Amino acid sequence: MPIIEITTLTHPGVEIFSSLTEAQLRRCVDDERGIFIAESPKVINVALDAGYEPLALLCEHKHITGDAADIIARAGDIPVYTGSRELLAALTGYTLTRGVLCAMRRPEEKSIDAVCRDARRVVVIDGVVDTTNIGAIFRSAAALGIDAVLLTRTSCDPLNRRAVRVSMGSVFLVPWTWIDEPVESLGALGFRTAAMALTDNSVSIDDEKLCAEPRLAIIMGTEGDGLAPSVIASADYVVRIPMHHSVDSLNVAAAAAVAFWQLRTRG
Numbered sequence: 001m002p003i004i005e006i007t008t009l010t011h012p013g014v015e016i017f018s019s020l021t022e023a024q025l026r027r028c029v030d031d032e033r034g035i036f037i038a039e040s041p042k043v044i045n046v047a048l049d050a051g052y053e054p055l056a057l058l059c060e061h062k063h064i065t066g067d068a069a070d071i072i073a074r075a076g077d078i079p080v081y082t083g084s085r086e087l088l089a090a091l092t093g094y095t096l097t098r099g100v101l102c103a104m105r106r107p108e109e110k111s112i113d114a115v116c117r118d119a120r121r122v123v124v125i126d127g128v129v130d131t132t133n134i135g136a137i138f139r140s141a142a143a144l145g146i147d148a149v150l151l152t153r154t155s156c157d158p159l160n161r162r163a164v165r166v167s168m169g170s171v172f173l174v175p176w177t178w179i180d181e182p183v184e185s186l187g188a189l190g191f192r193t194a195a196m197a198l199t200d201n202s203v204s205i206d207d208e209k210l211c212a213e214p215r216l217a218i219i220m221g222t223e224g225d226g227l228a229p230s231v232i233a234s235a236d237y238v239v240r241i242p243m244h245h246s247v248d249s250l251n252v253a254a255a256a257a258v259a260f261w262q263l264r265t266r267g
Contacts, residue, residue, distance in 0.1 A: 006083045016103050017058045034106045036159035041067045044102045046169030053105040060085050060099040068100045110177040119147035120265045127154040127222040135166025136253035142170035144260035149176035184234040191217040195235035197227050202240040205262045218259050223252050
């Protein structure tokens with residue numbers, strides 16, 4: 001594996017870590033799948049364990065024989081770009097978390113049928129655009145037994161660098177894909193849908209019928225406006241989380257964690 005010392009911000013090959021936007025990363029390299037950036041040794045190792053393909057590493061000098069040593073040994077014959085902490089911060093625009101970045105090939109997009117085939121609990125993320133919220137929802141999904149994640153095209157890319165980091169690599173652990181059809185189409189796969197929203201006909205999240213559903217899709221809406229009226233109207237259940245002290249809602253990531261725990265499969 002070649003160790004390449006860089007001394008300038010324009011060294012050939014490092015543009016994937018610096019000048020390319022997230023949208024450009026999704027379209028670059030040698031096929032239509034594009035790439036994404038994983039940050040920190042722990043997250044990179046989770047991705048490698050899940051079978052993701054590394055393309056290049058960027059790390060501080062000290063991490064070549066430190067935190068990045070195991071990754072370098074596992075990654076095969078890929079370039080490893082290295083330089084001072086100050087140079088790499090100037091290159092990327094931020095101080096590297098634990099001093100290591102890895103460019104990885106994006107996986108092929110999966111079908112909804114494949115992702116949901118054996119799932120009993122899935123979450124549909126509808127229009128959530130904040131990278132921190134996406135990462136937090138994935139982390140809760142992995143921890144609390146959600147079998148798959150479906151995202152509308154209006155939602156943030158789960159392989160956005162910050163979303164990956166906030167999730168602590170959970171985006172590599174839970175099967176996910178994009179959903180282009182109306183959410184009610186999941187009924188054809190045997191799912192009942194539960195829209196998380198405040199309406200006059202909503203049921204409490206501890207309603208026994210909800211937990212008894214053999215296959216349930218939990219729909220989470222945008223950070224500001226929540227779910228569209230058409231999505232709410234098409235759902236089999238409209239579900240609320242009981243609140244106190246006149247608080248009317250939770251952050252979408254916090255609400256998702258509550259919903260995942262309460263609506264988990266039992267036994």
